[in-house]
Amino acid sequence: MIKVEALIRPQKLDDVKAALAELGIRGMTVSEVRGAGKQKGFTQHYRGAEYTVNLIQKARVEVVVTDEDAAKVAQAIAQAARTGEIGDGKIFMVPVTEAIRIRTGEEGEVAIT
Amino acid sequence: MSPKQVAQSARSDHRRRFARTSLWFAAFLVSSCGSAFAQAVSGANLDTGDTAWLLTSSSLVLLMTPGLAMFYAGMVRSKNVLNTMMHSFTAIALISVLWAVCGYSLAFAPGSAVLGGLQWLGLAGVGPEPNPTYSATVPHAVFMVYQMMFAIITPALISGAIADRMKFSSYVIFIGAWSLIVYVPLAHMVWGDGGLLRNLGALDFAGGTVVHISSGVSALVLALLLGRRNKSFMEDMRPHNLPMTITGTGLLWFGWFGFNAGSAIGSNGLAGSAFVATHLAAAAAALTWMAIEWVKYRRPTALGLATGAVAGLVAVTPAAGFVTPLAALVIGAMVSFVSFAALRMKERFRYDDALDVFGVHGVGGAWGALATGLFASVSVNEAGANGLLMGGGAGLLVRQLAGVGVAVALAVAGTLLIALPLKAVLGLRVPSADEEAGLDLTQHGEAGYAGPSTGSANGAGAPDILASPDQPAKE
Numbered sequence: 001m002i003k004v005e006a007l008i009r010p011q012k013l014d015d016v017k018a019a020l021a022e023l024g025i026r027g028m029t030v031s032e033v034r035g036a037g038k039q040k041g042f043t044q045h046y047r048g049a050e051y052t053v054n055l056i057q058k059a060r061v062e063v064v065v066t067d068e069d070a071a072k073v074a075q076a077i078a079q080a081a082r083t084g085e086i087g088d089g090k091i092f093m094v095p096v097t098e099a100i101r102i103r104t105g106e107e108g109e110v111a112i113t
Numbered sequence: 114m115s116p117k118q119v120a121q122s123a124r125s126d127h128r129r130r131f132a133r134t135s136l137w138f139a140a141f142l143v144s145s146c147g148s149a150f151a152q153a154v155s156g157a158n159l160d161t162g163d164t165a166w167l168l169t170s171s172s173l174v175l176l177m178t179p180g181l182a183m184f185y186a187g188m189v190r191s192k193n194v195l196n197t198m199m200h201s202f203t204a205i206a207l208i209s210v211l212w213a214v215c216g217y218s219l220a221f222a223p224g225s226a227v228l229g230g231l232q233w234l235g236l237a238g239v240g241p242e243p244n245p246t247y248s249a250t251v252p253h254a255v256f257m258v259y260q261m262m263f264a265i266i267t268p269a270l271i272s273g274a275i276a277d278r279m280k281f282s283s284y285v286i287f288i289g290a291w292s293l294i295v296y297v298p299l300a301h302m303v304w305g306d307g308g309l310l311r312n313l314g315a316l317d318f319a320g321g322t323v324v325h326i327s328s329g330v331s332a333l334v335l336a337l338l339l340g341r342r343n344k345s346f347m348e349d350m351r352p353h354n355l356p357m358t359i360t361g362t363g364l365l366w367f368g369w370f371g372f373n374a375g376s377a378i379g380s381n382g383l384a385g386s387a388f389v390a391t392h393l394a395a396a397a398a399a400l401t402w403m404a405i406e407w408v409k410y411r412r413p414t415a416l417g418l419a420t421g422a423v424a425g426l427v428a429v430t431p432a433a434g435f436v437t438p439l440a441a442l443v444i445g446a447m448v449s450f451v452s453f454a455a456l457r458m459k460e461r462f463r464y465d466d467a468l469d470v471f472g473v474h475g476v477g478g479a480w481g482a483l484a485t486g487l488f489a490s491v492s493v494n495e496a497g498a499n500g501l502l503m504g505g506g507a508g509l510l511v512r513q514l515a516g517v518g519v520a521v522a523l524a525v526a527g528t529l530l531i532a533l534p535l536k537a538v539l540g541l542r543v544p545s546a547d548e549e550a551g552l553d554l555t556q557h558g559e560a561g562y563a564g565p566s567t568g569s570a571n572g573a574g575a576p577d578i579l580a581s582p583d584q585p586a587k588e
Contacts, residue, residue: 044351045410047420047456047469051351 173371180364187358192551321431329475394445398425
């Protein structure tokens with residue numbers, strides 16, 4: 001199993017969810033995160049006091065899929081989240097050693113479908 | 114009750130009050146008989162329009178303090194939002210009581226050049242009859258309650274400078290003592306019968322000196338005594354809720370019409386003129402502040418516009434009843450340059466006037482007092498004088514400068530007199546661990562919001578799971 005962890009623009013979340021649904025994937029974890037990459041931050045002024053914000057808001061989408069689905073899922077996410085501008089985000093693939101469905105105790109790939 | 118019963122009850126009420134006065138101040142018996150006679154005569158002059166407007170204005174000025182609470186609270190980090198609002202609301206509660214017990218008498222009863230007398234302690238004799246010295250057509254009690262609202266907001270203004278770090282108990286003691294030691298004598302000197310600055314001929318229509326210079330300067334002194342806020346490098350010091358600040362600005366602007374136009378103590382042409390001047394100065398100042406930021410930072414900020422509006426209202430306060438609409442526009446436009454520059458001083462001199470009380474109220478108020486000496490015109494108000502630019506020579510400007518000097522001296526001396534012993538005995542600051550955890554939690558045992566707080570110990574904000582009932586965040 002592989003966890004596909006995508007850090008995307010928050011406004012692309014709906015597109016990504018739609019793309020995953022097309023592949024039949026409904027289970028996911030989404031969180032609001034902040035991070036820095038190549039995208040420049042921005043400067044704010046409050047009564048002249050300057051604040052530089054370089055940690056920018058992103059959405060993190062985590063999906064755990066079977067090894068054979070992983071590449072296909074990552075590609076679908078990338079396609080849905082892409083604008084071509086700096087700041088589109090990253091996708092990380094992380095091996096998952098075990099999955100357990102808490103309700104039934106099922107283990108392995110059965111637990112992630 | 115029948116009209117007859119009402120009359121009887123009013124008479125016995127009056128007798129009771131009279132008896133109480135006599136018991137407490139037997140020595141003043143003769144003079145109180147005299148003033149009772151004067152009141153009975155002038156009672157015929159009571160004007161319902163004037164009274165209605167002053168009652169309305171009193172409500173408007175009271176609303177400024179909740180407005181101030183919002184104005185300030187939006188600018189702090191969310192871990193201190195309740196503490197900041199408590200500063201203003203505590204002033205409403207505490208100063209109202211003090212004002213009735215002794216503040217009003219010491220400020221307005223006949224007395225010396227610097228302090229009023231004791232005749233009106235406990236509001237004895239302050240009733241439905243007008244007092245011709247202050248309000249010939251309005252009940253004395255209404256004049257008193259109108260002045261109470263000014264006494265409330267003034268110490269609350271100071272709280273912006275000490276936000277995020279002052280011990281709450283010390284704050285309560287400070288504003289109570291400050292109201293009696295600084296505000297009351299200054300109000301007497303400027304507005305009281307026989308007051309020093311009133312006799313000198315310094316003009317302060319609605320309290321630029323009494324309210325804004327005194328609070329602004331005291332705020333600076335207190336901020337210096339308290340020291341700078343602790344902030345870690347990572348901590349997000351940005352205002353946590355600017356929409357709250359903007360809403361508060363709206364309430365202040367709205368309430369300020371009671372503050373300035375109400376100061377005509379009548380529903381008349383002067384009130385209308387003060388209303389227009391007040392509004393135009395605020396608008397011009399907001400516009401100017403926006404323009405300054407647009408040029409300097411390339412973006413006009415909402416906080417900047419709000420700050421400009423308040424600075425404009427501050428500056429026009431002493432001038433409102435003495436200047437033309439065009440002069441009000443100039444006063445408003447200029448204050449934004451003056452206060453904007455004043456705000457930059459805190460970086461250079463490294464004092465932490467957290468929410469810029471000195472820059473906006475102290476410096477803006479001083480500009481307003483001096484501008485009154487430039488732009489006042491007897492064509493607007495016969496009771497005023499002509500300023501330097503209105504052909505009146507430098508005389509008024511010099512008197513205005515004297516008024517500012519007295520206010521600054523009294524504010525500095527009074528604040529030191531209260532705060533130094535307080536610092537030695539009780540301490541002014543919360544421990545730095547409490548400052549880090551937030552004053553809502555450590556001073557009040559509450560949280561302003563159910564969710565994470567900005568500026569709390571975990572930087573970005575502790576997840577609210579830590580504050581869930583089965584896992585108390587802190588014992």
